[in-house]
Amino acid sequence: xxxxxxxxxxxxxxxxxxxxxxxxxxxxxxxxxxxxxxxxxxxxxxxxxxxxxxxxxxxxxxxxxxxxxxxxxxxxxxxxxxxxxxxxxxxxxxxxxxxxxxxxxxxxxxxxxxxxxxxxxxxxxxxxxxxxxxxxxxxxxxxxxxxxxxxxxxxxxxxxxxxxxxxxxxxxxxxxxxxxxxxxxxxxxxxxxxxxxxxxxxxxxxxxxxxxxxxxxxx
Numbered sequence: 064x065x066x067x068x069x070x071x072x073x074x075x076x077x078x079x080x081x082x083x084x085x086x087x088x089x090x091x092x093x094x095x096x097x098x099x100x101x102x103x104x105x106x107x108x109x110x111x112x113x114x115x116x117x118x119x120x121x122x123x124x125x126x127x128x129x130x131x132x133x134x135x136x137x138x139x140x141x142x143x144x145x146x147x148x149x150x151x152x153x154x155x156x157x158x159x160x161x162x163x164x165x166x167x168x169x170x171x172x173x174x175x176x177x178x179x180x181x182x183x184x185x186x187x188x189x190x191x192x193x194x195x196x197x198x199x200x201x202x203x204x205x206x207x208x209x210x211x212x213x214x215x216x217x218x219x220x221x222x223x224x225x226x227x228x229x230x231x232x233x234x235x236x237x238x239x240x241x242x243x244x245x246x247x248x249x250x251x252x253x254x255x256x257x258x259x260x261x262x263x264x265x266x267x268x269x270x271x272x273x274x275x276x277x278x279x280x281x282x
Contacts, residue, residue, distance in 0.1 A: 075249060083188070083246055085254035089141070090261050096142055097149025097266070104153025105160070117151035125259070132255040141255055145262060152270070159277050172273040180239060180265055187243040194244040197237055204234050225278055228271040235268040 109117075124144035131137045159165050187194070208231055215223050242260040245251040251260075 078252065079247065079249055082252055082254050082257060086246060086257040086261065089138075089254060089258040090265075093141060093145040093258060093262055094265065097145045097152075097262075100146045100149035101152050101156060104150040105157050107153070108157065109150070109153045111154050114151045114154040117147050121147035121151055128259060129256060132253050132259075137255040141258060144259070148266065152266075155270070155273075159273060162277065168276055169273065172269060172276050175272055176265060176269040179236060179268065183236060183239045184243050187240055187247055191247050192244065193248050194237075194240045195248075195250065197241050201234065201237050201241055204230070204237075208234060221278075225275065228274040231271040232268055232275065235264050235271065238264045239268070 104114075104117075121144055124140065124147055128137065128140040128144045131140045156169060159169055162168065186192075208227065211223070211227055211230075215227060239261070242251070242257070242264060246257050251257045
């Protein structure tokens, strides 16, 4: 007679693997779609104000996506969100692309982001280590960073900008470990919400690394 406990464990493992598979498939698709919309906004040459408008729009779409994540329309909303988010980055990418070796700089930041993301994800998936203990530290750090970013809008300090991006990069590596751990250990069972979390980690890590790498050639 089959052991009910073993059957339950096997079913839970299959469910976790299903969420992992769907999450990384959807993450790949949304990142590619963001790259596509970012390319369009670069070609159009959107202004910083247009980028700000798209950022605000994507922020609203983020909340809609999370609310609709359990329904059939969740897939539509996540592509709307990631498309707007990618488009909002067009003017920033054009700024760096206009610098000496700008395109190479963007590709280096993207490659470094992908290497860090894949490396940390594989570590968590392989070891199945639980990083839930980082929750309080990460969310406290996120609040501090958001407040500091808002403050620097008015201060306009280049050294603080550099420090903030270094802090954001470090914070995002922690979130990659934390969010991947939640999926691997069954803490997140909705692949749309899981994709949103990992997508934001990837994009924020990429932008912070791009800012750090571009500081040398930025006036």
